Amino acid sequence: MPQPPRRATILEVAHEAGVSKTSVSRYYSGERERLSETMRERIVSAAERLGYQPNPMARGLKGGPSGLVGMLVADIRNPFSVAIMHGVEQACRQAGLSLMVCNSDNDPNQEKAQLALLSSYRIEGLVVNAAGRHSEALHSLAQSGTPLVLLDRTLSDVNADQVGLDNAAAVDMALDHLVERGYGRVLFITEPPSLASSRQARLERFQARCAALKLPANTLITEVTTPRHIEQALKEFHRTRGPRPAILCANGQITQAVIRSVKVLGLAVGEIGVLGIDELDWCDLTDPGITTLAQPTDAIGKAAIDCLRQRQTGSGDPPRSHLFLPRLIARGSTQPPLLA
Amino acid sequence: MPQPPRRATILEVAHEAGVSKTSVSRYYSGERERLSETMRERIVSAAERLGYQPNPMARGLKGGPSGLVGMLVADIRNPFSVAIMHGVEQACRQAGLSLMVCNSDNDPNQEKAQLALLSSYRIEGLVVNAAGRHSEALHSLAQSGTPLVLLDRTLSDVNADQVGLDNAAAVDMALDHLVERGYGRVLFITEPPSLASSRQARLERFQARCAALKLPANTLITEVTTPRHIEQALKEFHRTRGPRPAILCANGQITQAVIRSVKVLGLAVGEIGVLGIDELDWCDLTDPGITTLAQPTDAIGKAAIDCLRQRQTGSGDPPRSHLFLPRLIARGSTQPPLLA
DNA sequence: TTGTATGCGTTATCAA
DNA sequence: TTGATAACGCATACAA
Numbered sequence A, B: 001m002p003q004p005p006r007r008a009t010i011l012e013v014a015h016e017a018g019v020s021k022t023s024v025s026r027y028y029s030g031e032r033e034r035l036s037e038t039m040r041e042r043i044v045s046a047a048e049r050l051g052y053q054p055n056p057m058a059r060g061l062k063g064g065p066s067g068l069v070g071m072l073v074a075d076i077r078n079p080f081s082v083a084i085m086h087g088v089e090q091a092c093r094q095a096g097l098s099l100m101v102c103n104s105d106n107d108p109n110q111e112k113a114q115l116a117l118l119s120s121y122r123i124e125g126l127v128v129n130a131a132g133r134h135s136e137a138l139h140s141l142a143q144s145g146t147p148l149v150l151l152d153r154t155l156s157d158v159n160a161d162q163v164g165l166d167n168a169a170a171v172d173m174a175l176d177h178l179v180e181r182g183y184g185r186v187l188f189i190t191e192p193p194s195l196a197s198s199r200q201a202r203l204e205r206f207q208a209r210c211a212a213l214k215l216p217a218n219t220l221i222t223e224v225t226t227p228r229h230i231e232q233a234l235k236e237f238h239r240t241r242g243p244r245p246a247i248l249c250a251n252g253q254i255t256q257a258v259i260r261s262v263k264v265l266g267l268a269v270g271e272i273g274v275l276g277i278d279e280l281d282w283c284d285l286t287d288p289g290i291t292t293l294a295q296p297t298d299a300i301g302k303a304a305i306d307c308l309r310q311r312q313t314g315s316g317d318p319p320r321s322h323l324f325l326p327r328l329i330a331r332g333s334t335q336p337p338l339l340a
Numbered sequence C: 001t002t003g004t005a006t007g008c009g010t011t012a013t014c015a016a
Numbered sequence D: 001t002t003g004a005t006a007a008c009g010c011a012t013a014c015a016a
Helices: A010-017 A021-028 A037-050 A056-062 A079-095 A108-120 A135-143 A167-180 A198-213 A227-239 A252-265 A297-313 B010-017 B021-028 B037-050 B056-062 B079-095 B108-120 B135-143 B167-180 B198-213 B227-239 B252-265 B297-313
Strands: A068-073 A098-103 A125-129 A148-151 A161-165 A185-190 A217-221 A245-249 A273-277 A291-294 A321-324 A327-329 B068-073 B098-103 B125-129 B148-151 B161-165 B185-190 B217-221 B245-249 B273-277 B291-294 B321-324 B327-329
Touching: A010 A021, A010 A037, A021 A037, A056 B056, A056 B108, A068 A079, A068 A108, A079 A098, A079 A125, A079 A297, A079 B098, A098 A108, A098 B079, A098 B098, A098 B108, A108 A135, A108 B056, A108 B098, A125 A297, A135 A148, A148 A297, A161 A167, A161 A297, A167 A198, A167 A245, A167 A273, A167 A291, A185 A198, A185 A227, A185 A252, A198 A217, A217 A227, A227 A245, A227 A252, A245 A252, A252 A273, A297 A321, B010 B021, B010 B037, B021 B037, B068 B079, B068 B108, B079 B098, B079 B125, B079 B297, B098 B108, B108 B135, B125 B297, B135 B148, B148 B297, B161 B167, B161 B297, B167 B198, B167 B245, B167 B273, B167 B291, B185 B198, B185 B227, B185 B252, B198 B217, B217 B227, B227 B245, B227 B252, B245 B252, B252 B273, B297 B321
Parallel strands: A068 A098, A068 A125, A125 A148, A148 A161, A161 A321, A185 A217, A185 A245, A245 A273, A273 A291, B068 B098, B068 B125, B125 B148, B148 B161, B161 B321, B185 B217, B185 B245, B245 B273, B273 B291
Antiparallel strands: A291 A327, B291 B327
16 A cells, blocks of 8 residues: 655755755745755755745644635526636736635525635635625625625625626616617516615616616516416416516526526517526527626626735725626527518 | 734633643643643633634644635536535534635646645645546645545545446436437537546447437537537438437536527527436526426435545445436427427 | 644745 | 754543
8 A cells, every 4th residue: 555645845845955945935935035956956856856846734723825726606507607706717817816616595594604715714705706795794704804796786884895787877778778679668687686786786777777768568477497387477468458568587597597498488589588697508599598797797707806916905994896798699590570 | 902812822711711622622622631620611711702712724734634625616607516515514613624726717827836735734634626637636635645525526646535426327318318208319518528527428428329319419518608509400400311410518617508599590409309317407587498307416415425524434445336317307499399 | 431742735024 | 055943733542
């Protein structure tokens, strides 16, 4: 049995190189400038020989920078979350940071545990993409000095930056597009708007904007896990007499559920308009394609990391909000009326 | 400015409770049994008051169990990877383990860095879902005693368990289904089969099985990023005279690319059969739906964690292989021939 | 049952 | 420019 070959320690490297461990430490702590040429060479070669790599545990214990960024995701199976995550990752790579991702799977207990885990690993910043109401944990984390970035969510009374979609502008773009394509009444379908989340913002803007445009508006608040509700609402909405109808889906999950229900009911997409917030892999594969508002996920991820890095240096600034505009991708699900 | 309130240490708790830090340590190290009733009470209440939580860094430094499992993913945007990850996560939760996920985004350098990061955090096991050929790093990790589980991939000469799809059975099921539905020739489309990966297994079985069945077989090896190749191959395959044609897609990414190309070319899905390995969110939303072989992702994830835990105790056993059968979900893309 | 003392690998403080 | 030494927070062998 090959006994576990311990990883080389800084002491062993120092010994091998014939120098003190302090010097080796300096070499790896970004103080190479202060070392003589010979010293550097001896250290590199010794480290090379022993395959030395600094132990982040010991580093973290001392309180130095960890180079670690945490990300908390509420639902890893949501493609939008994954897209954002990808953006965050790219940004981290460019910044020379490591990213540690935890998924809470929408379980508050799990979320709390993950938060504890991340914070205990001395992360230098946390990107939160979770809808839960774990305010306490986040608060304490923020107060402990960890830079915080909230995605798609605002949290009052906490020193955290916020990055996400300009929900008001997005809803406006959606409604303008629907009107332009000749739809005369709109049903907005959303998951339950939790406190202070972007769902709330979208819903409110929808209602306000429809009122302003004098556009007949309906709203359905439902879970995606209960397709019955959606089918029921669609049936009623479709049956009702009135101008040309369209559905506005508050996010990708809803879009998927709606398309499924529309299929079940045998309704004709396009005739009944469908517009979804969030672009999905398959929006161009259905027949007709689904019109969407695509969020600039890479830019959002990058902005999140930028926020964290700014906080690390000048931390006194008040919380900021970075809002991004979506891009409209028009497809067959919102077609002009047929000239009959 | 509210100065960062350091996290409470074990020493402070001991002080607050009027006991020694050893006792507090015992309390949190699973030796509560050995403490007196009074002792326990004092410790809990003190810890409660100070909001104490053990510092895993310091713990890890000492060499104790970390309760951490790492997972290395090659492409987080692959829905199949996410599905597996979800299964792994559930299993971790049940086992009381924490999961730390790293995505290499198919970048070998990144992959190497992630591996170093994970190993340095004293993970108790690593689940690898990456196609790269970072054998050296994995080898050294395995030899250092860290239990390893390979997903969808075998690696010779390394002490690692393997969990994944029974590729041979899957290909057999696919071909049997296609034949049964009246298809007489098959085009297999796959990404480049890297060494020892499951792609290789599927490809080989496809060719062997088609030969055995005397089924006319074609093969296209392509990247999903170059749809031209797929379109070209589809056009040719469709144009060629012969029995009823079908496409077998080696994985979800290929399925998506194929459906897209089929649409571009204006071919009729179903008339030209399409069967994909891996179930996708939207397979029932296209018209017609896509027939797939769904992998039991939750079971696979659970098996991976089971392997790790077994290794932790009895480590002497030879590497094992856990293979799972897929479930066929028949949809319109593989329909019986029309009676004309 | 409880406490004391030492070491884990690193960085920071100080002295040389 | 370099090196000795004391923390960091915790677990553990050992003593009481």
